Amino acid sequence: MIEQYLAKAPKRFLGYAMSLTKDIDDANDIIQEAIISIWRSRDRTNDLNDGYFKYVLKQKLVDLIRSQKKNTQLLLEGEPISHNDALTKMYLAELDQIVDTSNPLHRDVFRLNMAGYKFREIAEILGIPEGTAVGSMRYIRIRIKIKLLEY
Known part of the structure; x- marks a missing residue:
């Protein structure tokens, strides 16, 4: 019973998830997270219904927002990019x-x-117009390109 319900969930709840996230990728992510969460607790879940699934979707959205804020803070604090290769x-x-x-x-x-943030998301995070985000990225790419041409 629960397997059949969860198999149909992505199609049934995509519209609802889109209304929460306004982004197709994030909507699919929270649906997948909700399915995994419900599947893991299937022994404790006796009455699986649409209301409960929507509740879990909202909780997964909150988790997604929290992780994005945490990742954004780490990025803005200026942690250097790292890699193993010496060159x-x-x-x-x-x-x-x-x-x-x-x-x-x-x-x-x-x-x-x-x-991996889109310019629209960057603009929202930093509180700037989207065109400013695009222009800033273009400017820094030009600086990087000039530096690479020196090699």
């Missing part, structure tokens, strides 16, 4: 130097973009 470390150290010596706005936009 790559040297290039990444120079990249970090370019990024760190840039305007703080450009630096924050770059780090968030490299973390």
Whole structure:
């Protein structure tokens, strides 16, 4: 019974998840997390219904928002990019130097973009227009490109 319910859940609740997240990827993520959570607690879940599933979706959305805020704070604090290869470390150290010596706005936009945030999301996080986020990223890419051409 629970297997059949969970198998149909992605199609049934995608619209609801989209209304919560406004992003298809995040909606699919919280649906998957909810399914996993319910599946793991299937022995304790006697009455699985739409209301309970929606409740779990909301909880997974809260978890997603908290993790994004935590990751954003770590990125904005300026942790250096790391890698094991020695030559790559040297290039990444120079990249970090370019990024760190840039305007703080450009630096924050770059780090968030490299973390996978979309320009719309970056604009919301930093409280700036989306065009400013795009322009900041373009500026720092040009600086990086000029530095790479020196090699």
